[in-house]
Amino acid sequence: MQASTLRAGGRSTLERPPLARLPDRALKYGLTALAAAILALIVYFFFRLVGEARPAFAKFGVLGFTFGQDWNVSAEQFGALPMLLGTLLTSGLALLIGVPVAVATALYATELCPARLRSPVTVLIELLAAVPSVVYGLWGIFYLAPKLQSPEQWIADRLSFIPFVGGGLVTIPNIFNAGLILAIMILPIVSAISREVMSTVPADHKEAALGLGATRWEMIRLAVLPYCRGGIVGGAMLGLGRAIGETIAVTILIGGATQMPTHLFAQGNSLAAVIANEFGEAEGLHRSALFAAGLVLFVLTLFVNAIARVIVLRAERVHAPQGAAQDPRGPGPPALAGTPGL
Amino acid sequence: MDALDPTATARARLARHSLSAARRRRDGLARGTILGGTILALIPLALIVYYLLAKGLGSWSWSFFTTDPTGNTFFKSSSIGGVKSAIVGTIEIVTLASVISIPIGIGVALWLIEYGRGSWFAHTVRFFIDVLTGVPSIIFGLFVYIALIVGTGSTYAGYKGSIALALLMLPVVTRSAEVILLLVPGSLREAALALGAPRWKVIWSVVLPTALPGLATGILLAIARAAGETAPLLFTAGATFKTNTNLSQFMNSLPVQIYNDVTSPTNAVVNRAWGAALTLVAMILVLNIIARLIARRSRLA
Amino acid sequence: MPELPQAGAAAPVAPVAAEPVPERAREQAALGVRLQGLRAFYGAAEQVKGVDLEFKANEVTAIIGPSGCGKSTMVRCINRMHEEIPGAHAEGKVLLDELDVYDPSVDVVAVRRAVGMVFQKPNPFPTMSVYDNVAAGLRLSSGRRGKEVRAKVEAALRGAGLWDEVAERLHEPGAGLSGGQQQRLCIARSLAVDPEVILMDEPCSALDPIATLKIEELIEELKSRVTIVIVTHNMQQAARVADRTAFMLDGKLVEVGATEEIFTNPSDPRTEEYVTGKFG
Numbered sequence: 022m023q024a025s026t027l028r029a030g031g032r033s034t035l036e037r038p039p040l041a042r043l044p045d046r047a048l049k050y051g052l053t054a055l056a057a058a059i060l061a062l063i064v065y066f067f068f069r070l071v072g073e074a075r076p077a078f079a080k081f082g083v084l085g086f087t088f089g090q091d092w093n094v095s096a097e098q099f100g101a102l103p104m105l106l107g108t109l110l111t112s113g114l115a116l117l118i119g120v121p122v123a124v125a126t127a128l129y130a131t132e133l134c135p136a137r138l139r140s141p142v143t144v145l146i147e148l149l150a151a152v153p154s155v156v157y158g159l160w161g162i163f164y165l166a167p168k169l170q171s172p173e174q175w176i177a178d179r180l181s182f183i184p185f186v187g188g189g190l191v192t193i194p195n196i197f198n199a200g201l202i203l204a205i206m207i208l209p210i211v212s213a214i215s216r217e218v219m220s221t222v223p224a225d226h227k228e229a230a231l232g233l234g235a236t237r238w239e240m241i242r243l244a245v246l247p248y249c250r251g252g253i254v255g256g257a258m259l260g261l262g263r264a265i266g267e268t269i270a271v272t273i274l275i276g277g278a279t280q281m282p283t284h285l286f287a288q289g290n291s292l293a294a295v296i297a298n299e300f301g302e303a304e305g306l307h308r309s310a311l312f313a314a315g316l317v318l319f320v321l322t323l324f325v326n327a328i329a330r331v332i333v334l335r336a337e338r339v340h341a342p343q344g345a346a347q348d349p350r351g352p353g354p355p356a357l358a359g360t361p362g363l
Numbered sequence: 364m365d366a367l368d369p370t371a372t373a374r375a376r377l378a379r380h381s382l383s384a385a386r387r388r389r390d391g392l393a394r395g396t397i398l399g400g401t402i403l404a405l406i407p408l409a410l411i412v413y414y415l416l417a418k419g420l421g422s423w424s425w426s427f428f429t430t431d432p433t434g435n436t437f438f439k440s441s442s443i444g445g446v447k448s449a450i451v452g453t454i455e456i457v458t459l460a461s462v463i464s465i466p467i468g469i470g471v472a473l474w475l476i477e478y479g480r481g482s483w484f485a486h487t488v489r490f491f492i493d494v495l496t497g498v499p500s501i502i503f504g505l506f507v508y509i510a511l512i513v514g515t516g517s518t519y520a521g522y523k524g525s526i527a528l529a530l531l532m533l534p535v536v537t538r539s540a541e542v543i544l545l546l547v548p549g550s551l552r553e554a555a556l557a558l559g560a561p562r563w564k565v566i567w568s569v570v571l572p573t574a575l576p577g578l579a580t581g582i583l584l585a586i587a588r589a590a591g592e593t594a595p596l597l598f599t600a601g602a603t604f605k606t607n608t609n610l611s612q613f614m615n616s617l618p619v620q621i622y623n624d625v626t627s628p629t630n631a632v633v634n635r636a637w638g639a640a641l642t643l644v645a646m647i648l649v650l651n652i653i654a655r656l657i658a659r660r661s662r663l664a
Numbered sequence: 665m666p667e668l669p670q671a672g673a674a675a676p677v678a679p680v681a682a683e684p685v686p687e688r689a690r691e692q693a694a695l696g697v698r699l700q701g702l703r704a705f706y707g708a709a710e711q712v713k714g715v716d717l718e719f720k721a722n723e724v725t726a727i728i729g730p731s732g733c734g735k736s737t738m739v740r741c742i743n744r745m746h747e748e749i750p751g752a753h754a755e756g757k758v759l760l761d762e763l764d765v766y767d768p769s770v771d772v773v774a775v776r777r778a779v780g781m782v783f784q785k786p787n788p789f790p791t792m793s794v795y796d797n798v799a800a801g802l803r804l805s806s807g808r809r810g811k812e813v814r815a816k817v818e819a820a821l822r823g824a825g826l827w828d829e830v831a832e833r834l835h836e837p838g839a840g841l842s843g844g845q846q847q848r849l850c851i852a853r854s855l856a857v858d859p860e861v862i863l864m865d866e867p868c869s870a871l872d873p874i875a876t877l878k879i880e881e882l883i884e885e886l887k888s889r890v891t892i893v894i895v896t897h898n899m900q901q902a903a904r905v906a907d908r909t910a911f912m913l914d915g916k917l918v919e920v921g922a923t924e925e926i927f928t929n930p931s932d933p934r935t936e937e938y939v940t941g942k943f944g
Contacts, residue, residue: 042561044561044563044564045561045562045563047563048562048563048566049478049562051470052470052471052473052474052477052478053474053478053479055467055470055471055474056471056474056475056479056484056485056488057484057488059467059471059488059491059492059533060487060488060491063491063494063495065510066506066509066510069506069509069510070502070505070506070509073509073513121400122400122403122404123404124400125396125397125399125400125401125403125404126400126401126404128397129397129398129400129401130401133394133397133398142401142405145405145408146404146405148408149404149407149408151587151644151647151648151651152408152411152591152644153590153591153592153593153618153643153644153647154500154591154592154593154594154618155591155593155618155621155622155625155640155643156411156415156591156621156640156643156644157411158622158625159621159625159636159637159640160410160411160414160415162625163414163633164410164414165410205407208404212404234380234382236382236386236387236389236390237390237394238389238390238393238394239386239390241393262497265499266497266498266499266500266501266502267499268499268500268501268593268594269593269594269618269622273622273625293499293501293594296501296505297501297594297597300597300598301597301598312505312509315501315502315505318499318502319498319499319502322497322498322499323494323497325497326493326494326496326497330493
């Protein structure tokens, strides 16, 4: 070391006094501790949940509880199948109705829409995500469900030969209505993801189709849809995850029945709804059963979301290997309420 | 019909390639279906806005905002009150939830970007944050209930609702913070570091200020989302009628108030629910609009 | 050659019904293209500033010029792809034989089938097999039966010089071929619909020299079937394949003539500067 870099006192100007490095150290370790703490917290919650659910699983067995058909509070008999079915049915309906409509909106916004309308249409679809769940429930139960009662009865009468769909009396809170509201609620997220994937279709492929003399729709069919298949499926899975976990709107619109659902237009229940309805006054085994239902719900959403993420990531990696995204995981699905610039 | 049309040759050749009626029809049909689907998607939005305004505005009045709900749901003649405690409660609970989740969320995002990049630990943390994004909102309420209410002998409290909401907001804030912080150009960081600034100063004086508008947008959107949540509050904050500013006691909130009113048989109460719903949606919209305005002025996104 | 009686300018082109329209016989000449006063705009910016140029039938015409001189834009006006870009429009006439393709009575879809295009970067449809790629254009028009399609696909692949290499791999993904093969696949795809003209926009710029050579040989064979317009920044390539060459500069046509003339004895000094490498 050159003599000139030494200060009086023997320390080189190139060294920083240890005290000055403290804030850096503190920040680094502090943030690391924070991240670790969050991790620990989540694991803790999960284990506590399992603990609270254990009595119910112990009494009925994990499978016995999950697929048991009787949910009888007074007899202390708890089987979650009616709720599980309700969750799956409403979510399935949400996908069936919501995904095609969402894909249509995405196609419109990216391929057919005149340029000036693109932004307004997109913003409007996104606004559907800003409506809180309880307001969907309110609107659903006081406007939509009553309005749909006669058409639903008409359908149930006409289709009485199809088991489970027709032949029954239509109640106002019913499984179908819950599914319909869910379809509306998942529209924004499926639409946003579909739109994102569609906007990455290379102009090359679209031009190749047009250059062959394809009409607009034929171009979409040849170049856009095949390319976006993976992304759209991933988006649909994420919508499914959202639908499965949706609590309040479904609680209001599905009815809270405790027996197995008899037909589509009858009252039903869902895993989230039964917790919302019954937790307030539940005690002992009943409460444990509700925790168990929560655990089943948790695992179900974990599973669906994991699959969704894999599909979306794979679709993006296949088609954009140039890796334009700054996010190291890839753009990922837009967390609607938390992504700026939406 | 004298001279042969000079374009005839070309037209004949082109005729082979022409669009058949069937294809034209299919194209028109497809376009119509796509447009129809889009309109179909927008109809619920229009209807919801319409009903919110039609039924909610009627409930709005000075007393609506300044009196507490009375809990009288059966007698037509007596007053049912307004939603003051619900509004106050929502503001307090959400504020506390934001105070908890925002620093933590930004902190975790910072760690993921500045310090933890690429390590298996970072991948694990990110995985768990992703897991949190998909958790149903009622489970957050259950988590807090288990941790803070079961076996501790204590009961519902506003701050417990805040914790549940903070858990809900955390992955949202972390994710959007990470996206925004990644957008800060590496060259900016390097320039500051090259000037001899310590890491923490680079973060504090360069990275965070540059990312601020984007962060603000993400935060506001997360707050808007949390304000509308009902399920996490049901078994944590409880509900009460009187306005209560003490977060360690039962606290009302707009979503819970609406949820409770929905099941009431009294018309007046239902109308109050619409008014409360309109209030809630208005609050959320305002937050969304501010967020978008800030986003537009951001130098990054 | 069946001529539709007085399929005049007044009536819109009638959609072709189910009866099969006779195919153009192999030996018939293709149609040529003539640009008259062509101007192309991106919004308000004029990229092609009034070009009169003829592409003779069954000949290969090369268009050379420095980057940004408007050659690609001009060529895209011929099959009306230019207008697909938002805010872009064209003025003037593009005559296919004697018919202006911009005439309102003309079906743009028909124009695009009759005037095929091969792009700079090979772009086979990624989710389709080799066979499906070539058949894609054929399947768009109704009334094609399986056997017909198969025959045409084979003919197109042979015409593109690709049949021997892919005959065993027809049902493998088109994107799995090498770059040069992919480009020939795209040529086959265009050939399958029996066009009059094929436009090639720097078709070899993404390919290695061997693949480039194969395509240049192909162009030589194809010109007996179709009129070819090739945009290239490689002057040696123009010299090898083109019968006529046109030199464009800054949106205008500077000079056009027999390739040999252009390269050995150009009339315009700017052409001489370009071909001798003084700029561009």
